[in-house]
Amino acid sequence: AQSVSQHNHHVILSEAASLELGCNYSYGGTVNLFWYVQYPGQHLQLLLKYFSGDPLVKGIKGFEAEFIKSKFSFNLRKPSVQWSDTAEYFCAVCFPSSGGSYIPTFGRGTSLIVHP
Amino acid sequence: NAGVTQTPKFRVLKTGQSMTLLCAQDMNHEYMYWYRQDPGMGLRLIHYSVGEGTTAKGEVPDGYNVSRLKKQNFLLGLESAAPSQTSVYFCASSYSDRAVNYGYTFGSGTRLTVV
Numbered sequence: 001a002q003s004v005s006q007h008n009h010h011v012i013l014s015e016a017a018s019l020e021l022g023c024n025y026s027y028g029g030t031v032n033l034f035w036y037v038q039y040p041g042q043h044l045q046l047l048l049k050y051f052s053g054d055p056l057v058k059g060i061k062g063f064e065a066e067f068i069k070s071k072f073s074f075n076l077r078k079p080s081v082q083w084s085d086t087a088e089y090f091c092a093v094c095f096p097s098s099g100g101s102y103i104p105t106f107g108r109g110t111s112l113i114v115h116p
Numbered sequence: 117n118a119g120v121t122q123t124p125k126f127r128v129l130k131t132g133q134s135m136t137l138l139c140a141q142d143m144n145h146e147y148m149y150w151y152r153q154d155p156g157m158g159l160r161l162i163h164y165s166v167g168e169g170t171t172a173k174g175e176v177p178d179g180y181n182v183s184r185l186k187k188q189n190f191l192l193g194l195e196s197a198a199p200s201q202t203s204v205y206f207c208a209s210s211y212s213d214r215a216v217n218y219g220y221t222f223g224s225g226t227r228l229t230v231v
Contacts, residue, residue, distance in 0.1 A: 009156075034219055034220075036220075042224070043206060043222040043223060043224045043225050044159075044206070044208075044220070044222045045222070046219045046220065046221075049218070049219050090158060090159065092220075097172075099166070099172070101147070101166050101212065102212060103149075103161070103164060103174075104161075104220070105161070105175075106151075106158045106159040106160075107158055108156060108157060108158035109158045
């Protein structure tokens with residue numbers, strides 16, 4: 001069965017530290033890839049997405065992600081985090097459904113706390 | 117520019133009661149979805165719709181029904197509420213063609229407590 005795994009459930013960093021959050025999926029075919037962020041008390045917002053082309057994708061707020069097809073991974077990175085990056089981060093992967101539509105499956109999320 | 121609007125934002129139900137959550141989008145998106153979010157479980161898909169008049173089951177459909185009578189609205193019904201349905205419910209919509217889902221726009225969520 002297709003699945004999405006986020007390895008880090010809780011991450012605690014100090015401001016200016018570098019961030020890398022892992023996301024792996026299990027499916028050998030074409031997928032669409034996303035990272036979403038959920039700030040405390042808010043709904044999910046799209047950070048970045050990948051469909052095809054350059055495997056290094058730049059998103060909002062200085063985030064980027066790299067698609068490595070051979071590793072079935074789509075890791076999220078930020079060179080220097082800020083206190084305002086404290087949030088929950090979700091990886092989502094669109095797999096084709098039985099009807100051919102691409103329906104997202106979400107990982108369980110990573111809670112990031114950034115200390116000032 | 118409203119995007120995706122969910123009503124109500126909060127609700128407390130007694131076990132066995134029924135209710136309907138409404139999701140409305142003004143972006144002319146074909147695809148709409150209902151998710152529930154529980155601590156440590158991420159978002160789990162309840163039902164989804166790829167167009168007006170069509171619905172399909174997601175990962176956790178039991179105890180819920182949905183309807184998509186109009187393209188802009190997607191209703192989630194709880195037939196007989198149970199404490200296990202205490203959760204935060206998110207509606208989302210997206211534009212998608214056959215090969216690409218272009219990403220979600222989420223509503224602000226409905227916090228439901230069943231006592």
